[in-house]
Amino acid sequence: MRIVDPHIHMQSRTTDDYRVMAEAGIAAVCEPAFWPGVDRQFPETHLDYFNLLTTFEPARAAKRGIRHFAFLGVNPKESENVELAEKVLARIDPYLDRPTCLGMGEIGLNRNTDAEVAMLRRQLVMAAERKVLCIIHTPHGAQKPRGTEIIADVIRQVDPPRNLAVIDHCVRDTLDVALATGCWCGLTVYPGKLSPEEAAALIRDRGPERMLLNSSADWEDSDPLAVLVTVGVMREMAMPESVIDRIVWHNPTEFLGQNPKFKRQLSA
Ligand SMILES: [Zn+2]
Incomplete structure (x- = not known):
């Protein structure tokens, strides 16, 4: 079984995790830039993090047989400091251009x-202008339904290529709003988001069309093998292998493969 985890924060995980993930069939991972646990005080702290995510982390992953890809930007939590965020975005392009x-x-x-x-x-707008992919985080808990509606409105106003964007961390209540935008939808198996059983049931009920499955594992209680665990649950539910393969391999490689860098690195 070949697996892509299209959203995981490997910088927060150990090298042992990489080894176990490789053994489990995880061939590639995507790491979007996120909140480190405290707000960054300087634009350069973001830039150093972008540098780490595009040099050290892919090298650490490759040594264990996993391809590592990055998504870079200013995460929602740190978007409150607009002045700092603007300084980061003014200098982000050389990092977006990394292989x-x-x-x-x-x-x-x-x-x-x-x-x-x-x-x-x-x-x-920046992602659409550059014709690159983007991962859109939806809020946690009670804020999620309203947040998903606002995101759907912003997408309709900005009108980016829908194939290039994924609305992530969808749950049963928000999936229809997210799918109606025409974007991809991410399901996240993570405590407080979806259990493996809930994610498997959503895929069974809605079908795998335009759906991605990820662990979003980070420095909190989370599981870098959450996608594999969900594969086990889908098999227990007697879901067809073709659907399972589609959700953990075909869909993420189709979505990510829209950026030619993905296939270039995967075959390197
Ligand atoms: Zn994340």
Whole structure:
């Protein structure tokens, strides 16, 4: 079984995780830039992080047989500091041009504030202008339905190529709004988001069309093998192998393969 995890924060994980993931059939991972646990104070701190995600991390992954790709941007939580965010975006292009960077992310919303919406719009425009992929984070818990609606509105206003964007961390209540935009939809198996059983049931009920499955594993309680665990649950549910292969391999390689860097690195 070959697997792509299209959203995972490997910088927060150990090299042992990489080894176990490679054993489990995970051939490639995508790491979007996110919040490190405290707000960054300087634009350069973001830029150093972008440098790490496009040099050290792909090399650490490759040594264990996994291809590592990055998505770069200012995450929603840190979009509140507009002045700092603008300084980061003014200097992001050389990092977006790196050979393993596939696009912008994770952009999106956290508390649905005006500053977050403005920075989502700004980065969605940037990604569309550059014709790169983007990963859009939807808020946690009670903020998620409203946040997903706002994201859908911004997408309709900005009108980016829908194939290039994924609205991530969808749940049963928000999936219809996300799918109606025409973008890809991400399901995240992570405590407080979806259990493996809930994700498997959603794929069974809605079909695998335009759906991606990820772990979003990071420095919190989370599982870098969450996609594999969900494969086990889908098999227990007697879902066809063709559907399972589509969700963990065909779909992510189709989505990510829209950026030619993906296939270039995968076959390297
Ligand atoms: Zn994430």
